[in-house]
Amino acid sequence: MDKTDNLPWVEKYRPSSLDEVYGQSDIVETVRKFVHEGRLPHLLFYGPPGTGKTSTIIALAKEIYGPNYKNMVLELNASDDRGIDVVRNQIKSFASTMQIFSKGFKLIILDEADAMTAVAQNSLRRIIEKYTKNTRFCILANYAHKLNPALLSRCTRFRFHPISEQAIQERVQNVIMKESLQISPTAEESLLRLSGGDMRRALNVLQACKAALGDDTLEIDQDMIYECIGAPHPQDIELALDSILKDDWTKSFLTLDQVKRSKGLALIDLISGFVEVLSNYDLKPKTRIAILSGLSEIEYGISKGGNDKIHTSAIIGVIKGALENEK
Numbered sequence: 001m002d003k004t005d006n007l008p009w010v011e012k013y014r015p016s017s018l019d020e021v022y023g024q025s026d027i028v029e030t031v032r033k034f035v036h037e038g039r040l041p042h043l044l045f046y047g048p049p050g051t052g053k054t055s056t057i058i059a060l061a062k063e064i065y066g067p068n069y070k071n072m073v074l075e076l077n078a079s080d081d082r083g084i085d086v087v088r089n090q091i092k093s094f095a096s097t098m099q100i101f102s103k104g105f106k107l108i109i110l111d112e113a114d115a116m117t118a119v120a121q122n123s124l125r126r127i128i129e130k131y132t133k134n135t136r137f138c139i140l141a142n143y144a145h146k147l148n149p150a151l152l153s154r155c156t157r158f159r160f161h162p163i164s165e166q167a168i169q170e171r172v173q174n175v176i177m178k179e180s181l182q183i184s185p186t187a188e189e190s191l192l193r194l195s196g197g198d199m200r201r202a203l204n205v206l207q208a209c210k211a212a213l214g215d216d217t218l219e220i221d222q223d224m225i226y227e228c229i230g231a232p233h234p235q236d237i238e239l240a241l242d243s244i245l246k247d248d249w250t251k252s253f254l255t256l257d258q259v260k261r262s263k264g265l266a267l268i269d270l271i272s273g274f275v276e277v278l279s280n281y282d283l284k285p286k287t288r289i290a291i292l293s294g295l296s297e298i299e300y301g302i303s304k305g306g307n308d309k310i311h312t313s314a315i316i317g318v319i320k321g322a323l324e325n326e327k
Contacts (some may be wrong), residue, residue, distance in 0.1 A: 009206065014055055022168070027045075042132075044144070045136070045138065052160060054140060094135075110140065112142070114144075187221050194226075235272075238257065241249075268302055275295060286321050
């Protein structure tokens with residue numbers, strides 16, 4: 001049995017070289033050019049989760065150092081303690097020492113850097129300047145605005161955008177082939193749409209579906225994808241919306257309540273589903289604004305807590321009211 005068989009697929013299929021990084025070709029080309037010219041600056045990779053920030057820098061490090069990777073790279077994640085003591089001791093001692101047998105610079109990767117304390121970020125500024133001769137820093141974060149501005153100015157920034165459906169599809173089809181999975185075209189289409197540009201999410205859902213099937217000869221269908229993600233099925237959304245548009249208030253309320261209970265959905269799920277379905281409707285701008293504005297208020301109210309029945313009534317009121325004004 002292969003030792004990688006027990007790994008989560010996000011680790012098993014993590015890119016081992018820059019050629020395997022999907023969906024961020026511009027960034028990969030630029031960073032590779034820096035390396036070939038021997039002018040790698042300090043880097044800042046930021047963007048939504050699952051877009052390939054960690055994969056890109058680890059693939060780059062393996063390309064630069066090869067088998068000497070472990071000695072030349074210090075990787076610290078949000079799960080590690082990265083307070084002021086770690087910056088002063090661990091990072092400083094790694095950055096200040098030079099490798100005897102290896103020329104060039106070392107690399108320090110700070111993953112989830114936006115979770116570092118402000119004091120640690122301040123302490124890091126001086127270390128980055130002091131040891132630039134033999135060390136490069138790569139800072140990874142979800143939100144650049146949570147980082148110290150002085151730290152940002154010392155790095156070359158790269159924003160990782162959500163991965164395109166086409167790039168996710170290439171990777172997913174590669175995994176489907178290697179794992180000998182059967183998946184229907186509608187299920188694959190739903191997986192790509194619901195992953196929202198997050199490669200990690202797409203692979204996790206695919207692995208969960210395989211585990212749920214148990215038998216490789218069975219086919220993954222669209223319903224299974226929706227169940228694994230926990231997203232409302234379009235048919236349920238259409239049923240609830242149809243009732244709001246055509247039935248009286250009481251019947252609409254009962255239909256929404258029934259869909260919620262039978263499918264185990266939260267009101268937030270229904271709201272996001274309504275927004276997606278209504279985006280395909282041909283509505284006047286004024287009506288669309290009224291619906292989106294009203295639903296956003298309700299969503300804010302739900303996040304603050306409150307009565308489910310009142311919020312359900314409010315959703316019906318907002319959609320009915322806006323569409324009646326359109327007539």
